[in-house]
Amino acid sequence: MSIYIEKNRRTKQLIQKSFMLILEKKSFESITIGDITKAAKINRGTFYLHFKDKYDLLEQIEQQLFSDLGTHIDDLQSQYSSTSTFKKEQEDLAVTLFQFIEIHSPMLRIFLSDRGRAGFHIRFRDAFSKKVRLNLEKNETFNERLKFPIEYFLSFITSAFLGLIEQWVQNGLDKTPQEMAMLYIDIISFIQNKE
Amino acid sequence: MSIYIEKNRRTKQLIQKSFMLILEKKSFESITIGDITKAAKINRGTFYLHFKDKYDLLEQIEQQLFSDLGTHIDDLQSQYSSTSTFKKEQEDLAVTLFQFIEIHSPMLRIFLSDRGRAGFHIRFRDAFSKKVRLNLEKNETFNERLKFPIEYFLSFITSAFLGLIEQWVQNGLDKTPQEMAMLYIDIISFIQNKE
DNA sequence: CTCAATTTTCAACATGTTGTTTAGTAACAT
């Protein structure tokens, strides 16, 4: 019985492992069940014993990841004392998050870089980022003051914008463009002014 | 001859229009060429006279959108004088961007909300956002000081993080988690301290 | 160890989608 579960899990993990390997070379959408089972050297039908479909497989892998992230943040928050400052907590959170990313980078590298399709947000960022870069690089003093690579600055700014955009659209455009721009400025100074 | 080109364009636009309509109800991946041509009341073969495949169709629509965004930003930048301040330019850019979003919101609502799949970044943000929210809401003074809806703050912060994460991973983890956390703080104060 | 029950694997099937191709039609230009 124990070996059954072992075998069961082993096959399931084999499928997940093979899937992740293929995902390094092909986009998610272009991967077929056949690709996965061929790589795992099992019958295609066996796949359906473990997963509903390709999307279920991805979902299960992602959920393990998210659950792991939740644990990391919970651990951090349990250490907070009443004397912790906002800024310190922000920094700790940042460290925790980036540490988590580092640990899971093999998997995240694949998920975050899948340009197969669906990567609309990536292409949107690229298009927007290119424009902002041109604007910034004309500014002489800008590059001198910069303590960090410009691509990080661009990723930060364009993603933050995209986040606000997504929320705005999701809220059914509950604000005017001017209000949104003000919101953007306010959030920046809010973050900065917290001591 | 002129009417021929009319016919051609009309069919192509009809396909694009039908596609966008279907996209409001079904996810991109689940839409078949047959769905589109059936809705457009044209032969399936005709689709292939205008587009290579489903992805080509999406790409062409997106490219029109991005090209339009580029024009908007170009227009703005041509108005900059040597006396413009960084902060003013930032604000103008924000206004221009959000105005653009407003104009194209019907299309963007669909693109940005397609959870069909590929929406990994969305699910990642949700998972991370949930944790940050819990942490923030424990802070009494936080909610009082807030001039804007918390969901916007969360979208901003989590997206900005995600942007840095994507860049970091893309750069092959060229920094330590601590450096990344510092980078995050530095960018915030850099933006804020620009006058 | 043996064997029946259970679990896992597999080959084959029906179904549906894709992209291509062929032949034919209709509208227009020269």
Add this chain to the structure above:
DNA sequence: ATGTTACTAAACAACATGTTGAAAATTGAG
């Protein structure tokens, strides 16, 4: 009229999907 262009209709092979019934492997009970 003749040729060109844009589309239609139907058929095609190639391939992917999810299911099923039979076979094989693994297990615990006797």
